[in-house]
Amino acid sequence: MTIFALIDCNNFYASCERIFQPKLANKPLVVLSNNDGCVIARSNEAKTLGIPMGAPYFKYKNDLKRQGVTVLSSNYALYGDLSNRVMTVLSSFTPKSEIYSIDECFLDLSGFDHLNLTEYCQYIRQCVFQWTGIPVSIGIGQTKTLSKIANKLAKKSQKANGILDLNNSPWLDTALQRTKVNDVWGIGRRWSKMLKSQGITTAYDLRETTDGWVRQKLGVTGLRTVKELQGLSCIKLEDDPADKQTVCISRSFGNPLTDYNSLKSAITIFADMASSKIRKYGLVAGGINVFIQTSPFNTEIEQYSKSITVGLYPQTNNFQSIHRAALKGLDKTFRPNICYKKAGILLTDLIRPKDAIKDFFHPYPQNNDQLSKAYDDINQRFGPGLIQLGQVRKPKTWYATQNYKTPSFTTRWDELPCAK
DNA sequence: TCTGGGGTCCTAGGACCC
């Protein structure tokens, strides 16, 4: 029998910001998305004030000010670094673990049941807090889905003190009854709406449905979720993460773009970022998808959205080849006199170069050639974007400022915190 | 004025094969 623990960092981005600004402790705090567009993280105090997830900042700006909420732009360098630290600590407690997202990690606790799991997890929790400053909650269950539910309840309950073990627990049914169906991992907005219309409102109700009905209404994915609720583990621990299949770089523009050259400049930067990313993974791409679109929120203007795929053959991660293909894609999607609000590129069909089909007439897939490597090294050493292909480095006019960003405390020498 | 970014998996339908 398997036993899973799900460790989830409490209000992760907000907690990261508080480490270096202790004065923010116990005060309402929100973190905004790129371009300071909308709220993507909230401290408990901000949640209590009723600020919803995804709230557009411009609509809530005055509210937030009035209520004394601290507003910060997102600082991914900081969050990424602290995430690595938390994951490193967690991986030392069990031989098998899976990093599930920037702030979540599954541990396989099978074989640990001679211990009191609540006490063991309490110890893990204390270590993580002491060594990284990040508070976490831990849920334990016989399947990943049940450990998710346990985690959610552990966060809510004062009594739980951050840990809830639903493995062989007499409280399992009660826990499922107290979990709304839309809070079940794998049940999103559409499905919960449909389920509620059928009188299925809790995780407990969902667990009691018949297989055939679920299979018909929710497909094999939904059936898997129901089986997991029943205690049958269907979603395994992925402790050896598979290579990525796609890598995407996209941004919304602070100010919409209409001219070809601005768009070209943006797409060039996206292509550079994406190719650099797959070089880091040691992968080559077999295709690139370029997409540009207007704002779906602006109903006044003509809507336009277009994406196009350009094949890369032989597969490559060379920055010039990917740049060339990206611009070819842009030429095919671009139409003049349109207000573009968002653009991006997607590198697809990613493979390891050794897995490429050998071709008598074409060279071996290009992987980390000297020029690309020099390019990465320079940008790594002097800061991203120092050199760019085919354009003079200039301010990104299309990128609105992040007005409330804290320093990259842990990843840049010139932004280290200073003790006075 | 101002609404994130990056992923995965599944399914349905069309093109094409023998």
Add this chain to the structure above:
DNA sequence: TCTGGGGTCCTAGGACCC
């Protein structure tokens, strides 16, 4: 008038996750 059966591959779109 009558028009098989079985399969693969690809793509677009829809669902979900954080």
